[in-house]
Amino acid sequence: MLGYHQAMPVSKTIDNFNDAVADIPSGASIMIGGFGGAGGQPTRLMLALRDLGVDDLTIIGNVAGISATTHYGWREGADDPKPVDQGMFFASGQASKIICSFPVPGTTNPLSEIEKAWRAGRAEVEIVPQGTLIEQIRAAGAGIPAFYTPTGVGTSVAEGKESREFDGRTYLLEKALTGDYAFVRAQKADTHGNLQYVGTSRAFGPAMATAAKITIAEVDEIVDPGGIDAERVGTLGAYVDRIVQRKAGDPYP
Amino acid sequence: MLGYHQAMPVSKTIDNFNDAVADIPSGASIMIGGFGGAGGQPTRLMLALRDLGVDDLTIIGNVAGISATTHYGWREGADDPKPVDQGMFFASGQASKIICSFPVPGTTNPLSEIEKAWRAGRAEVEIVPQGTLIEQIRAAGAGIPAFYTPTGVGTSVAEGKESREFDGRTYLLEKALTGDYAFVRAQKADTHGNLQYVGTSRAFGPAMATAAKITIAEVDEIVDPGGIDAERVGTLGAYVDRIVQRKAGDPYP
Amino acid sequence: MTRDPAPRLSRTDIARRAALDLPDGGIVNLGIGIPALCSNLLPEGVELRYHAENGILGFSEMNTKFDGDPNIMDAGGNFPKLVPGMAFFDSVESFGLIRGGHIDVTVLGGLQVSDKGDLANWMIPKRGIGSIGGGMDLATNAKRVIVAMEHTTRDNKPKIVNQCSFPLTAPNCVDDIITDIAVIKVKTQGLFLMEAAQGWSPDDVQAITEPEFIVSDDFKPFQTA
């Protein structure tokens, strides 16, 4: 349908994952996109951050740290390579806090790296209802400092929070949640930074891209402008600062 | 990419526009999708509602009532047919109120039907900043009863509203806005009610579809499930109650 | 504690019974555990549109094995079969759908349910850490909440209680409880026993249920189809 007019590309492409994360300082907050599991997880950016060796990180994610022990969202029993997750920053001692909705599976054995760090007093774990967490992130990106939600009323989530009635129902006041960096995974980027996702790999990525000060995208393929259909852009290039292409045949899904 | 498994369709198809709007009572609030102009306007649903003859309607739209006099968003100078807009409900005396962001163009001559009705004291006009209006509608559909926005602080929009500081900046509390019916326009529907939009025809439609008690979609084409790519669904069928297909060759764009 | 008068149902049978309550054409979200088993146990001719929190609507069945694409997953880490009419979206949209009250039915697991319909299912206090996931949003906002769980703990303590001692997922949210021995409806007047498993009398069920329930006028044996 689109009869394109020519325009000059503005490239945000970075050559490798190490360079893309090189300016992240100790103490930074890092939003990690996807839902949990291999699909949508920016695995190469995470590994690069681990190799960077900075510490006192706050990690913000959804399902967090359970794939390495349960294979959640990875090929069952896969060992080539073994599943990795946000737990890597707790195993390495780099992270001091995680904000997430689902840090432990129903079974206790074996313990995840996050639970181990929490038990040892090495890490704070803040558990947020998933809908509240994604809405807090969305709010940060969309200029909404706070909003009301019915979720969590009458539970421990409400402790220390303001509540208020609207039309006879009680709601909690929840605040926007920003991050210093967002790592997002998409299938395609164009050189303007527009991202295209497939299937259930979207999840937390698109909102996180809007909410962080610096957004870095890990993609399977970088294309010229026009290589993503204007109707299929899942994250606007306006939100994306850096894009890095994965190597063909990467053993990580 | 999708290797589909077969499933039974659940059809929401209505044969004609009159039947689709037949249960709308006097006093109802009607959200009208699109942005303003022909693209995204559910013109046939609007005409059917006009023909239904109910009154005391509240119309909720964005740019409202300026196309008939200015050709805004229609082919310049078009007279075959003449542009129509939400003003039709004010010309007919059916609407007593409009909530919108842009009810009058910069020029005063000729007066729009909405401005005429307002000057004659026959209609209330509530003017809301566009970003606040769409966020109020989105909030209604997404279970958020109220949120804070920086827009409108220090202006007449703030009158009678609560304000509050977060991190040193002042924001207004704005409430969710629902409707009894939403009319949305899309290019394609499948029989589950999933909608696909093109170009700038989305605008207010997708949020309105989530916010109204009954959502009716006017589409160019109804297809079987699978006829819309799972990656290209702009409004989930979960939000859509009725779909009506336009006649081929409809003179209205 | 008396001995069971008859066998309790299997987890699959609980799920099969729960599946009977799912409305044809409805938008349904299944929690992890027993609820997830419903997906492949629907009665003949019933078609649902399953929603999963991670951003998928319209699937109706699970693949029995991972088929190689980690980008087509449900929230429980299962792999749905693709069907025509499905849609993918992000978590903002997904939880707008939930919180906005657009989910017809959710089936959730339970650790404890009170006679007021309070649900506790996200944390065992002695563990000290739990996982909320999408459960609070679903329990609070779905039009109907069915809890599918075993009737008692492993040491035969009631899970249907006067007051939940575990942290709540949401107060006053449960509509129906389907267990391995009974189907119980939560109403404002209290709990109503609707069905009991073969060989279980209302008294047998009451013996391992903490709050007193009312036996419904419509009481009947556990339905299987």
Next chain:
Amino acid sequence: MTRDPAPRLSRTDIARRAALDLPDGGIVNLGIGIPALCSNLLPEGVELRYHAENGILGFSEMNTKFDGDPNIMDAGGNFPKLVPGMAFFDSVESFGLIRGGHIDVTVLGGLQVSDKGDLANWMIPKRGIGSIGGGMDLATNAKRVIVAMEHTTRDNKPKIVNQCSFPLTAPNCVDDIITDIAVIKVKTQGLFLMEAAQGWSPDDVQAITEPEFIVSDDFKPFQTA
């Protein structure tokens, strides 16, 4: 009221001057009227990614005529040329982009601007009804707000005033004012005259500007490229 010392610039020339201030590669939203004229007046080699409130990002030029597709429009009712790398989206996303502070520059029209950077541009009080559109969101939230307007009303009354008498669009939001005779910067210390049109001295500009401005150390003639 003295006579003009020299011709004032055309609306197109105001827009051309405003276009000089738009950063290469930036995300820019143009209001209706004079601002919209900027789109086809960019300096050679500068590429912008225009945003329009109705859900389009990445266009860079307008079609001079309606090309038959009402589904490809900007918020002003103009018809953008399609370019590679553009994207379509709905109004929720569009105003998330604006309100979230992701617009680099917006160029808006003005009825009045005060020396504190208050902007009034949505209603003429004697008309009693106006149109806010996306203007309040843009003025309040864009990283930089440029107002492009005539320096005075038709009867030569100042539009740059001590206090706006018209309803405000947003207080304290304007960074730069570009008129048919001057370029003025709004700083916390007050207004700074940066440029004046050919034949206009600072005193000539001051004579039809209500608040006293400071002549910048960098004062120079109106830039054209």
